Amino acid sequence: MAKLTAKQKRFCDEYLIDLNATQAAIRAGYSSKTANEQGARLLANVSVQEAIAKATAERSKRTGISQDRVIQELARIAFVNPQNVINPKDASVKADATEDDLACIQSVKVKTMDGAKGKSVEREVRLNDKMKALELLGKHLGMFKDKLEVDADMDLNITIDYGEADIG
Numbered sequence: 001m002a003k004l005t006a007k008q009k010r011f012c013d014e015y016l017i018d019l020n021a022t023q024a025a026i027r028a029g030y031s032s033k034t035a036n037e038q039g040a041r042l043l044a045n046v047s048v049q050e051a052i053a054k055a056t057a058e059r060s061k062r063t064g065i066s067q068d069r070v071i072q073e074l075a076r077i078a079f080v081n082p083q084n085v086i087n088p089k090d091a092s093v094k095a096d097a098t099e100d101d102l103a104c105i106q107s108v109k110v111k112t113m114d115g116a117k118g119k120s121v122e123r124e125v126r127l128n129d130k131m132k133a134l135e136l137l138g139k140h141l142g143m144f145k146d147k148l149e150v151d152a153d154m155d156l157n158i159t160i161d162y163g164e165a166d167i168g
Contacts, residue, residue: 003047004047004048004051007028007029007030008028008042008045008047008048008051009051010027010028010029011024011025011028011030011039011042011048012048012051012052012055013028013055014027014028015039015043015052016052016055016056016059020039021036021039021040021042021043022035022036022039023035024039025038025039025042071137071140073103074133074136074137074140075133075137076100076103076104077103077104077127077128077129077130077133078130078133078134078137080100080101080103080104080127080130081101082127084097084098084101085097085101085102085104085105085125085127086125090121090123091123091124091125092123092125093105093108093125104127104128104130105125105126105127105128106126106127106128107124107125107126108123108124108125108126109122109123109124109126110122110123111123
């Protein structure tokens with residue numbers, strides 16, 4: 001791997017913050033007027049690509065965050081059965097809910113109120129967005145295409161008809 005300049009190294013570090021090449025170029029000291037072009041040029045540089053890939057792999061190893069782990073977490077949210085998590089009688093979290101089921105919980109609120117007729121308890125268990133998780137998994141699997149991809153060999157014939165010419 002070729003040696004990076006100090007500015008290129010700084011770009012790599014900044015790029016890993018938000019994966020925004022233009023902003024990374026600006027923070028690394030490149031002109032804001034040309035940051036868009038500089039960012040694209042830097043991302044096309046093989047040495048910069050290698051440095052970013054290496055740093056990304058090191059961060060993934062250090063944090064334990066990987067694509068597989070993200071997909072697994074999305075699957076936990078997408079495929080949860082709410083009946084396995086929430087007791088419908090009192091809106092409480094079931095004591096026998098599995099770790100996978102509990103991973104889908106976004107929040108739990110319990111509000112206790114004293115009133116003239118005694119104490120009352122209001123509970124709310126919110127699950128993460130199941131539809132969004134399914135959508136993200138579907139996109140990952142290539143199930144939903146925003147663009148139609150056509151791969152075909154075609155001949156184009158153009159015929160121009162000027163009608164019958166009346167000569168004479």
